[in-house]
Amino acid sequence: MPPFDAPEGDPFDVPEGHPFGPHNLPYGVFSPAGSDTRTVGVRLGDHVLDAAAAAQALGSPYGALLAHPTLTPFLAAGRTAWSDVRRALTAWVTVPSHRETIAPFFHPLPSVTLHLPFEVADYVDFYASENHARNVGKIFRPDSEDPLTPNWKHLPIGYHGRSGTVVVSGTEVVRPSGQRKAPTDPAPVFGPSIRLDIEAEVGFVVGKPSAMGTPVDLSSYRDHVFGLCLLNDWSARDLQAWEYVPLGPFLGKSFATSVSAWITPLDALDAARVTPPPRTHDLLPYLDDATEDPGGYDLRITISINGHPVSEPPFSTMYWTAAQQLAHMTVNGASLRTGDLYGSGTVSGPAPAQRGSLLELTWNGRDPLDLPTGKRTFLEDGDEVTLTAWAPGPDGTKVGLGEVTGRIAAGD
Numbered sequence: 001m002p003p004f005d006a007p008e009g010d011p012f013d014v015p016e017g018h019p020f021g022p023h024n025l026p027y028g029v030f031s032p033a034g035s036d037t038r039t040v041g042v043r044l045g046d047h048v049l050d051a052a053a054a055a056q057a058l059g060s061p062y063g064a065l066l067a068h069p070t071l072t073p074f075l076a077a078g079r080t081a082w083s084d085v086r087r088a089l090t091a092w093v094t095v096p097s098h099r100e101t102i103a104p105f106f107h108p109l110p111s112v113t114l115h116l117p118f119e120v121a122d123y124v125d126f127y128a129s130e131n132h133a134r135n136v137g138k139i140f141r142p143d144s145e146d147p148l149t150p151n152w153k154h155l156p157i158g159y160h161g162r163s164g165t166v167v168v169s170g171t172e173v174v175r176p177s178g179q180r181k182a183p184t185d186p187a188p189v190f191g192p193s194i195r196l197d198i199e200a201e202v203g204f205v206v207g208k209p210s211a212m213g214t215p216v217d218l219s220s221y222r223d224h225v226f227g228l229c230l231l232n233d234w235s236a237r238d239l240q241a242w243e244y245v246p247l248g249p250f251l252g253k254s255f256a257t258s259v260s261a262w263i264t265p266l267d268a269l270d271a272a273r274v275t276p277p278p279r280t281h282d283l284l285p286y287l288d289d290a291t292e293d294p295g296g297y298d299l300r301i302t303i304s305i306n307g308h309p310v311s312e313p314p315f316s317t318m319y320w321t322a323a324q325q326l327a328h329m330t331v332n333g334a335s336l337r338t339g340d341l342y343g344s345g346t347v348s349g350p351a352p353a354q355r356g357s358l359l360e361l362t363w364n365g366r367d368p369l370d371l372p373t374g375k376r377t378f379l380e381d382g383d384e385v386t387l388t389a390w391a392p393g394p395d396g397t398k399v400g401l402g403e404v405t406g407r408i409a410a411g412d
Helices: 051-057 072-076 079-094 096-105 130-140 218-224 237-243 266-272 322-330
Strands: 027-031 039-044 047-050 106-108 113-115 123-126 158-160 166-168 177-180 189-192 200-206 225-233 257-259 300-305 308-311 341-343 369-371 374-376 384-392 398-409
Touching: 039 051, 047 051, 047 079, 047 096, 051 079, 051 096, 072 079, 079 096, 079 266, 096 106, 158 322, 177 237, 200 300, 200 322, 218 225, 218 322, 225 266, 225 322, 225 341, 225 384, 225 398, 257 398, 266 384, 266 398, 308 369, 322 341
Parallel strands: 123 341, 166 257
Antiparallel strands: 027 039, 027 113, 039 047, 047 106, 123 158, 177 189, 200 225, 200 341, 225 257, 300 308, 300 384, 369 374, 384 398
């Protein structure tokens, strides 16, 4: 997305075509300059509106719901509240008669400190891109007749991660240490990961909880999921390769997961909904979305390393949708909690320049990337990775997603 320079003094003067115009209005949590107080904010252009202060000044019944240092109470309020507040916010920032009242509650974006916007309850990561799964299968099982595992076309594969290491964009990522063992090594060694990687993903944020023992069906997805954000699930490939058999990822994945400071509500993305790729296998009834509304999203992601774009993964190619992932996650009776976060899994398209991890982009280190800062197979200390994205919006607009940035710091 091109940069926009809105006049700092006028938050309502949002340039035409700005991806954070009034058609978007993502939510976050911020502290104003010179203050440690956290409050719910809504982004308009290159400004942040103190949502609670604006609501109270205009006599909104949702003022108390927004007056918290986290989005969690608002997420728990459910879809009616989400829709009502969005309608109200849209009116506040577009109807001229409100301008004088709410203008004092805007803050220039560069002046505020952004925080993790909600309290993360549980974290689940999926493996929903067929292109990514096939690439990984070809890398690690080159002699296999089918790169996909036998279950891949029948259910969305996932694993449970660590909610305590989900961090907001801009947080440094310390290089993790652990055991690693190359196939030719006689024994494992302990030390910092030397194959540190990224995974460009989309995260989905649960608002309304569900009762234990009650699965959430496909049609109830929008009643429970508030919105989405960009997500980078950092991966220590060498630690992961040694530890993951037979129970799956552990230390190689649990050290850090970065998310955007801005959560885009699903209602802002109605124009970006698309039909997922054709199903090649019959699905069991609880996953069969043939008669459901289109469950995919046309999100255009860009991965940059040290400011240099290296890939543009298209989210529209994801085989399993967020609604299917939610249905599968709860079909055994597992409950949802407000603040549950689930990642889509690495987003990769069919072309080499659309791959969502360095594992794929360098084909496990065989083909280094040639960057202005030097060749890379995996990340080096000091490297900074940024994910950005946009989606088609109403009337030809673009809906921007908040970026996710993380810089690698040396470990012990």
